[in-house]
Amino acid sequence: MISGQSSRRLPRALSVAVPLLAALLACGCGESVRYSPDLRYPARTDPIVDDPPKEQPWASEQPGRLDESIAEIPKKGGKITEPKSIDAGLRKALLAALNTTFGTPYAPQVGAAKGEDEGVVTQLVQLKVRDAKEDAPFHTLATGSKAFRFHCVHCHGLPGDGHGPTGPWVVPHPRDYRLGKFKFVSSAGGPPGKPRRDDLMRTLHQGIDGTSMPSFALLSDDELDGLASYVMHLSIRGEVEKDILTDLAAGNDYPDMADEVHTRMTMIVGQWAAADAKPIEPTKDSYKDLTTKQMAESIRRGYKLFSDPSGSASCIGCHQDYGRQVPFRYDKWGTLVRPANLTHGVYRGGRRPIDIFWRIKRGIDPSGMPPTGVTDDKDVWDVVNFVQAMPYPQMLPEDVRYKIYDRPPEEHPKTAVRVEK
């Protein structure tokens, strides 16, 4: 009974073991990290949020319910556009035109490799989305695509919709680039919410403290450059798609879809170029190094500007109780956000004084933080000094400290005093 079977068992076992081992050894090597060349960006089927709801959300989102909560937006008084309501033929034409202009995940591009308008080419090269050399104009994008698939797609999703497998489960949700807006921008020009390339690089370098976006500073410079360019590519593509879908849903028709896509692409690239041109620069000499006494005065002035509800700054209007008692609200992506708790000392867009200066000057457009009404940069720096001191009661002058933390000074934790400059 046994001897007959045993003579077949060894070769049979080996015929399973050897290919299995070979497969284990082969997977995970180099090239398999890239997108498959056959993969195409899918047509957008999730709703476009035209107007977020006006009503007050009383609870934070439930984990994993991103799709459902966006679908519920019309019930809450907002407006969405369903791409599925558009004629399938039109959507097919749109997808084909997008594929021509923007390529595939494996080989992304923005515009044609050869024969593209000179103006657009110049802008794209300046934005580093396109390389200067003619024979490989989209090499940086290809590097970015590879790094994106490896590090980013599980949160940010294939078309950059913030809907990767992890996306619905982290709050705040990963950025949906297709709206064409970003939160932490320092651009002096361009439409609200368009960042400079440096803003994207900064986010990659330092992550977003207080969220699930980590620092990617340990990647090589090439990969970081590629990632910033690829994110811009996804954003431009997504915004073109969103704008045309919205117009198609409103009843417009574009007989030459390829031309329409190209026109919109040109316009949006122009917006990115305008935003990237210059950062918001503080007026010369608006800031000087301050002595301890001068800093205390500056913090007092900043406190007054912050806390006067009828003044030009009136930050307290949204950052109620300095951020400790703030309700949620809807942002332009239809998800929940709330004014920051400034007593925590966690600054998502960066903790440097200039970062806080930029937040105040430019606002955070998609979240509903308006640019400040304060006109003099010296006053803005006062608010910055106050904001930076807020998490550290010991750094606030006594009269201000009592208004924010009403405890006597003996009960504050002992911390070092800032050295007199």
Add this chain to the structure above:
Amino acid sequence: MQKLWGLFFALVLGAILALCLVSPFVGWWMPQNVASYGGEVDNLFNIILAITGVVFVLTEALLCWFMFRYAYDPQRKALYVEGNHRLEITWTLATSVVLLWIAFAQVSVWERIKYQGLMPEPHLVVQVTAHQWEWRIRYPEEVTKTDADGRAWAESPEIDDLHLPNELHTWKNANTRIYLKTQDVIHSFGLPNLRLMQDALPGKTIPMWFKATESNTQWDEAAGRCEEPDDAARRWEIACKELCGGGHYRMRGRLYVHPSEDDFRAWLRYQLKAQNSHEPETHPGAAGTPVALQK
């Protein structure tokens, strides 16, 4: 035919043993060890490896021999063995004695590394907060702190602290004390080149200490970055050693040991200045971005 299985096992195990014996000589062994107590940790490792290695090779050799010698033979009648009481007591006692010895031999090293009461007075106190999936590391502006002050500072951040992701800096021969926290799940702050790791538990602040006996960088003020060693083995890393979710594999950081306290202070001053910037800059983030571990 059955005997071939025994041979096959013996061959595979023999190949594995050969690979293990060869590995220290082809660079597949432990990373560089620069901790002051690192030698003792590695000694313990080698002793335990020797003991368990010898026993392992013996038992596996016996296993293969038995597979070969007692392979199924239809002619042979099975032996009915009731067990050997004395043999079983002997090998249980022998194993227990060895294990007990190991347990006591390692106590002094464990004490010196882990017991709070035996940690030396720190030259530098750093606070590390783990979260999914990176390390947020906080340095005091006032570098020198006493033990008690350092502990209080770990709980109460100050306005002039430097915050950096994923970079741990110290200097050669400094007693470095780290206070470890986590914002979400259990992580483990691992420094393979210092033979040190510590689980970070939610709700706790856990002290750890080390002294690095060699340096691997120098602050380059002109370039605004730390010099990178050409030798990849000297690019020391921080690794998360407790599975903490989907990004656990890339929860890495870099360990930079400056050659002197002055060099460290120069680096710290520059970073604090960058963190206190009131001007837009073209290079984003705090200066001195570390080089990729892959390069």
